[in-house]
Amino acid sequence: MLPLFLSVFLLASSPTAPPADWSTPFERSNGNTTATYDQCIAYYQRLGKTYKEITVREAGETDSGRPLHEVVISTGGGKADPATARRQGRRVVLIQNGIHPGEPEGIDASMMLARDLVQKPELRQLLRNTTVVLIPIYNIGGALNRNSTTRVNQNGPESYGFRGNARNLDLNRDYVKQDSRNARSFATLFQRWQPDIFLDNHTSNGADYQYTMTLIPTQKDKLHPALSQYLTAQLLPSLYQGMNQKQWPLTPYVDFPGRTPDARGLVGFLETPRYSTGYAALFNTIGFVTETHMLKAFAPRVRATYDFMKVLLQTVQAQDDALAQARIAAAQQLAAQQDFPVAWQLDTTRAETFTFRGYLGHLKPSEVSGQPRLYYNQQEPYTKPIPFYNSFRATTTVRRPAAYLIPQAWGEVVERLRRAGVQLQRLRQDTALTADFYHIDDYKTSSRPYEGHYLHSQVQVTTQPQAARFLRGDYVALLNQPAARYLVEVLEPQATDSFFAWGFFDSVLQQKEHFSDYVFEDLAADLLRQQPALRLRLEKLKKENAAFAANGSAQLEWVYRNSPHYEKAYLRYPIARWLGGTLPVD
Template sequence: MLSFLLSALLLTSSPAATKVDTDWRTPFEKGNGNTTTTYAECIDYYKRLDKAYPEILLREAGPTDSGFPLHEVIVSLDKTFDPVKTRSKNRRVILIQNGIHPGEPEGIDAAMMLARDYVQKPELRQQLQGVTLVIIPIYNIGGSLNQNSTTRANQNGPEVYGFRGNARNLDLNRDYVKQDSRNARSFAELFARWQPDVFVDTHTSDGADYQYVMTLIATQQSKLHPALTRYLNGNLLPQLYQGMTQRQHPLTPYVDFEGRTPDARGLVGFLESPRYSSGYTALFNTIGFITETHMLKAYTPRVRAQYDFLDLLIRAVQHDKEALGKARADANRQLATQTTFPLAWKLDTTSVEKITFLGYEGRLKPSEVSGEPRLYYDRTAPYSRQINYYNTFRPTVMVERPAAYLIPQAWEEVLDRLRRAGTQLRRLTRDTTLTVEVRYIQDYKTSPKPYEGHYLHSQVELRREEQPLTFHRGDYVVWLNQPAARYLMETLEPQATDSFFAWGFFDSILQQKEYFSDYVYEDVAADLLRRDPSLRERLEKLKKQNPAFAASGAAQLDWVYRQSPNYEKSHQRYPVVRWTGGKLPEAETLK
């Protein structure tokens, strides 16, 4: 804390500063070390920086559920604030997001100081050569406005903080693909505009007690493109781990584990699907980090750790800007020719490495509440121990890439999400009939309780058919030879963990719309069986194989109905169809 206060008081202003003696301390620095900024104070501080320094621009970036706008802060030495122009100059872009869970506000305070220091300190200004910094000051504004001192029951400060749920009580770190919130929709558009090379989402952890002030989630190495994984593991992570150790904030992978304590069975890598921030950004070949400062450490060291990590990341990206640019360009180029995509993953328990872990002994003592044995971590018994780390995942579902998807224009809710992600869409200019690959939802499981406003589907089983279907003028063609190919596969293939089907966007197809009255259809079914002996033969075979079926007249009548022309072909037919042929007739599509 002292170093922050001294640096703030002794900073030398850049020539652009309007007043050399302006007090640039943040609300955190003016406090007692256990206070954080409010939303209004945060935005006001960035407004002051924007006014004083032409290298900083604060602007609105879309609506949020709270009614207040989302903001972005751009820090650019040559005042290039347009994403297209930034990319044309071959800049590396770092996107820092704070306050997704406003009860975890360290990143909010750290980023304010970071933006100031990077324009005021000559040595830090040099780290922005070839690098553009984009900061979301507070993502969950509704949660930030919902101030309290009690809901973070496990956390050691600050004195007052925000709430995890947003204005609609959504956890925004489960909303990146489904985009129920205006926040997530605005983020998707901001992300598509900037196409950042590296993304950071700042958090505070729950869970076990240990010696580390900060733990780290990096984009799951098994899911990241191999070119980026090589750069991440070989260049970026070693620099960050070494730098944080030198600054007295040693890192360890995020403490996710099975068993009573972390050392019992070891740590497990975090499998972030696209509902999470870093899982979403990975779909676009962006390296992601989730910084997790430890809830039980004092607030000031937690803010310092966030500041140091962000500073070290900027330095590393600046140092490696060519290598990072090449790795990402390789990933994007190879994506264009990738033919098979993984859609679901499972931990490989046969692949394990040893890491050094700085923990506290976990012990048991009688609970003063129940009298039963309870866990506690003995801080008088620290240890440094080699433990297992499982960080390899294997794909369990692989799907071949189609040439294109065709999507009827009726599904506007899905099409809106594709547009926000920057996908390239075309529309049919006239009615046409095409033979396409359709999928029927043969079976699936649905969660018994709502999760973030949805009843999630999983374990999807499909039946595939080639069918002639009529498409109408205005229906959409989505070619897969585009940068968003992986995003399209993981949202439009129903078996994917966070597909739009999994989140319930296509639930209306699961309900049958036409049926029959049994006393009427008995005669129709009898006539069908008389005219089709093979159908009668199949029915009798099923009755012999299944006694319960044989004992149910209703089940047999329903079976005959489902084999007949009377049964609606659209029931449980997934409306996004696959085009696996060659180029569609040019006259049929319009940019």
């Protein structure tokens, strides 16, 4: 046995163990590498095993066959429990990465941020009253489909994922229709956390300009007034100021109607509920999409994304009470709201002025076609005021019903309502009642498929009170609940991203029964003899319309449509608007 003093000497003189290496694949590279899916998840799992403030867990299925993950970062008691976070009055910030894995800045920036939030004291204090929830990679199928060619306009990284998911869906068009398992899992996760702020990290396409990052906030006119006031007066100015201090000046997302941004100015992005932030807005969550500029190098794009997330958390902490009060006021406004806009249009008569930092655009002959082509000259930068059109007005508004009556036959609709946190009741007996039904008078359908659907638009309806029979087990969705706005925007057929617009009710657009001419001729004649008023209407139409008077088939069709034989379900939207009264529900 060694003498005691010798043992102490040997222990004191032995080399200390090297510190753990917490660098990410991005940090270990030349600044042009993004983590693979396996590297990303393994990194978070290692963090979760080392730091009690980090919880990593599966959060549902995806189309890839691999699970969606959520990473919860919190110093509060019951840190990974949404109900506890709400009870403690904590703000919740949900950050999503890799919805388009070819735009991977958020994947790498969030790995570094998660680590720094638990390792750096100056960042750790940002968790004092805030819970951060990260989705490491949302589009797992796209992340596994790694390549170096599909982002042809983008400057790095060396390899990256693909925009489409395992089913080749663009997940940032799937939040309402939820064709993907990813979107269904997200809806469940979102409702569990009910975040105050939602951030979706992206990379842009489009024009060339000086900025490394552009920003899409939830469209201000689509938020309830209390949230809109808070967003425009406090939150956005603080984010712009904070990023400017970090030498990352921001600009609104560069979307423009002219040849270049300075030609006719910028226009705000109208994110309807098919998009992530448009979906979040239905639940009074303020959303942001960061769009780093595709032509800047990958390393500064990652650094700008990291700094934006840090500035966002700093701002949420500083404005904790204001954010909480704005959401409370918005919930109160929603409870009292009677009229709901469901379609919007840009107001071109109203514009702000924004000082934009761009590059002059010119034309020169194309080496491919010989025709004039656009190019931006980075040797000709400019800073000048340009108009920014960011006001939208409602073009269609509907009155709030007391409830929607939903036949249980439409199970796909009911499933999506439940995932959105809608409180549903069921009729306990077969019930005959009179409710308002929509008749679909006209609509336009896209000639090509869009994300697996032939979208309907320009929907025109007539409201008719009709007697109908609902069955035991049919659903009742009362509008006196937090999901009221979601219900209106998915169940009103005229809404831009309604279930009707996405084709969920296409079977009612096809007539199922008709007649044989030679049989119905005699029935029609009997009907006109029995109903003189109907014959007078027919004769009046014939006098007013010569083409109709000369078309025997059209006249027979008219009589059929005005007869008891005409099927009532044809072009009748199956979900009824209940305007009030007692219903036999469980």
